Amino acid sequence: MVGTLDKNAIIKNILLTILVVVLLIYTIFPLYWLFLASLKTRVDLFTIPPKFFFELTFSHFKKIFIYTTLETGEEQQTRYLFWLMNSVLTAGIGTLLAVTLGTMAGYINSRMEYRGKKDFMFFVLSTRMLPPVAIIVPLYIVFAKMHLADTRLGMILLYTMIGLGLATWIMKGFFDNIPKEVEEAAFVNGYTRFQVFIKVLVPMVKGGIAATAGFCFIFAWNEFTFASIIATRYAMTLPPRIVAFMGTSGFEWGVVAASGFILIIPIFILFILIRKYILMGMTFGVLGRK
Amino acid sequence: MMTTYDHKKYSRNEKLIKLLFLWPSLAVLLFLIAYPFVMLIYYSFFNFSFLRPVNTKFIGLTNYLLILTDTYTWERFIFTFKYVGLSVSIQFTLGILIAWLLQRDFRGKDAVFTVVLMPMMLCPIVVGLLWRYMFNTEWGIINYFLHNILGFARVEWLGMEQNSLWATIIANTWMWTPFMVLLASAAFSSVPKYLYEAASVDRASGWFKFTNITLPLSAPILVLALIFRLMDEMKQFDLIYTLTGGGPGDATQTVSFTLYKTAFQYFYTGEGSAWAFILLIIIIGLSSILIRLLNYLSER
Numbered sequence: 001m002v003g004t005l006d007k008n009a010i011i012k013n014i015l016l017t018i019l020v021v022v023l024l025i026y027t028i029f030p031l032y033w034l035f036l037a038s039l040k041t042r043v044d045l046f047t048i049p050p051k052f053f054f055e056l057t058f059s060h061f062k063k064i065f066i067y068t069t070l071e072t073g074e075e076q077q078t079r080y081l082f083w084l085m086n087s088v089l090t091a092g093i094g095t096l097l098a099v100t101l102g103t104m105a106g107y108i109n110s111r112m113e114y115r116g117k118k119d120f121m122f123f124v125l126s127t128r129m130l131p132p133v134a135i136i137v138p139l140y141i142v143f144a145k146m147h148l149a150d151t152r153l154g155m156i157l158l159y160t161m162i163g164l165g166l167a168t169w170i171m172k173g174f175f176d177n178i179p180k181e182v183e184e185a186a187f188v189n190g191y192t193r194f195q196v197f198i199k200v201l202v203p204m205v206k207g208g209i210a211a212t213a214g215f216c217f218i219f220a221w222n223e224f225t226f227a228s229i230i231a232t233r234y235a236m237t238l239p240p241r242i243v244a245f246m247g248t249s250g251f252e253w254g255v256v257a258a259s260g261f262i263l264i265i266p267i268f269i270l271f272i273l274i275r276k277y278i279l280m281g282m283t284f285g286v287l288g289r290k
Numbered sequence: 291m292m293t294t295y296d297h298k299k300y301s302r303n304e305k306l307i308k309l310l311f312l313w314p315s316l317a318v319l320l321f322l323i324a325y326p327f328v329m330l331i332y333y334s335f336f337n338f339s340f341l342r343p344v345n346t347k348f349i350g351l352t353n354y355l356l357i358l359t360d361t362y363t364w365e366r367f368i369f370t371f372k373y374v375g376l377s378v379s380i381q382f383t384l385g386i387l388i389a390w391l392l393q394r395d396f397r398g399k400d401a402v403f404t405v406v407l408m409p410m411m412l413c414p415i416v417v418g419l420l421w422r423y424m425f426n427t428e429w430g431i432i433n434y435f436l437h438n439i440l441g442f443a444r445v446e447w448l449g450m451e452q453n454s455l456w457a458t459i460i461a462n463t464w465m466w467t468p469f470m471v472l473l474a475s476a477a478f479s480s481v482p483k484y485l486y487e488a489a490s491v492d493r494a495s496g497w498f499k500f501t502n503i504t505l506p507l508s509a510p511i512l513v514l515a516l517i518f519r520l521m522d523e524m525k526q527f528d529l530i531y532t533l534t535g536g537g538p539g540d541a542t543q544t545v546s547f548t549l550y551k552t553a554f555q556y557f558y559t560g561e562g563s564a565w566a567f568i569l570l571i572i573i574i575g576l577s578s579i580l581i582r583l584l585n586y587l588s589e590r
Contacts, residue, residue, distance in 0.1 A: 019391055023402075023406060024405055027406055027464075030424060030464065031420070033431060045429075048429055048438065050429070104310075104314070108312055112308060123324075124319065126323055127319065129521060129573060129580075130327075130525075130570070131524070131546055131570070132525075133546045133549050133569075134546075134549070134570050134573075137330060137333065137559055137563055142326065157322065158322065161318055161323065193304065197307075222411075222412070222413035222414065224413070229554055239413055239528075242419070243415065243531070257423065260416040263415075271404075271407075271411045272404060275407070283518075286588045287511065
């Protein structure tokens with residue numbers, strides 16, 4: 001009796017382990033395949049059977065950064081670094097602003113009462129709910145009139161907006177977790193409310209702030225819809241740039257794969273850093289707050 | 291007297307800090323959400339195109355009538371509902387199963403979770419490309435596997451209407467099932483342990499425990515996850531944009547995609563605005579349910 005039970009348990013264990021392995025392969029394989037594509041020569045990309053072992057080439061990565069002019073054969077830098085800078089700056093500064101504003105608004109909504117508080121929280125959340133395609137038409141017109149279209153400043157504003165709802169909701173949750181007595185003790189010691197906020201409360205939630213910033217950055221970094229309409233030349237970021245790589249002279253799969261890979265590397269790193277907070281980040285801090 | 295003075299100063303401070311802390315956020319929202327929203331409704335009553343702003347005429351509800359009486363519109367809606375409905379139900383089922391699979395304690399659980407959850411954080415543009423690369427009829431690895439190894443006929447994944455629906459769903463499922471896994475795992479782990487122990491005493495089977503304890507108790511979070519997905523899928527378009535480009539023909543154009551094209555390829559700004567408003571109504575409906583659930587869960 002005991003023997004069969006053990007046997008069943010072992011079989012069950014093996015089965016479950018196999019399932020986990022299958023799951024891992026299913027998740028990793030597409031990314032691995034993309035990575036291989038970025039290192040294959042043009043011939044190896046389209047062979048049947050597909051090649052898992054092949055002659056490595058870094059020409060696709062090189063091609064992203066350096067191009068050879070047809071007439072003279074001179075090597076010149078592409079504007080890729082410039083677009084990369086656009087992505088880093090707009091997502092980075094947008095995140096910084098979103099988290100700052102979100103922390104401030106989150107604090108007020110956690111500690112104080114005012115008329116229309118529920119409406120404010122809903123309004124903030126709508127940044128996450130509204131489909132970008134829906135508001136982009138009027139937004140484009142306003143941006144064009146105000147000379148914000150195709151500028152880094154315009155993109156920074158948009159990315160502030162994208163992160164703001166998330167930051168406000170998450171930070172409100174973090175402040176809710178801090179007992180009121182902490183502040184009261186500080187008030188007794190003669191701190192003003194502003195001092196309490198800066199010197200006592202913000203240091204207590206800095207882990208949460210960092211994680212929130214991670215999420216805001218990822219969402220801004222991946223953003224395509226706004227960028228594809230608003231940032232068409234000067235302020236162009238990487239996601240619309242990849243689409244442009246698709247368009248020119250058919251599909252250069254090697255280059256497309258390489259540029260896709262460059263785009264997801266920062267996400268890998270950030271994701272591993274903030275993985276403990278992922279539940280919080282995906283649910284506005286309603287679940288999984290620590 | 292001193293105390294009243296202090297009190298006044300205190301409440302003035304309070305007001306000031308509220309103003310200073312809330313208005314920057316509010317300003318950003320008013321400028322980037324409220325104003326476009328109002329303008330959107332306004333434009334939807336005009337035959338307006340921002341390429342030719344001169345000929346703008348007020349045409350009342352014509353844009354809406356045009357959209358709602360066009361069979362093309364309904365095809366797009368039907369596709370969107372099919373795509374969203376199928377994607378979300380597959381994600382939901384798979385997500386629950388995977389969460390259940392990963393529920394046990396095992397070595398390297400943390401690492402496995404990190405890998406499994408990764409796809410949803412990736413750029414949808416890249417995910418679309420990645421699957422487009424694998425779905426190629428001639429040299430894609432998926433057809434290689436189906437045709438050369440398993441012996442099926444080659445599938446024209448992105449070239450035929452019915453297949454392209456499934457291609458988009460497969461890619462979408464790969465990317466977003468992790469979200470369901472994440473929320474389902476959270477829901478499962480929030481079920482108090484003693485309930486399982488009590489059930490074990492009564493010799494309940496694993497399946498019985500799952501359907502009678504785990505599922506009912508994690509229902510609120512599962513519903514939350516479901517609505518999150520529905521809302522996000524309704525507005526999704528960047529994944530499809532690079533995966534199929536809406537093709538073949540218009541077969542895989544979601545409502546969001548059609549809106550994007552109407553407004554920025556044909557430059558029918560007015561009609562695009564009417565599209566946007568219709569889409570917004572659907573999403574606002576979904577999100578008001580979501581908000582209630584969020585408030586319920588955060589006050590629990």
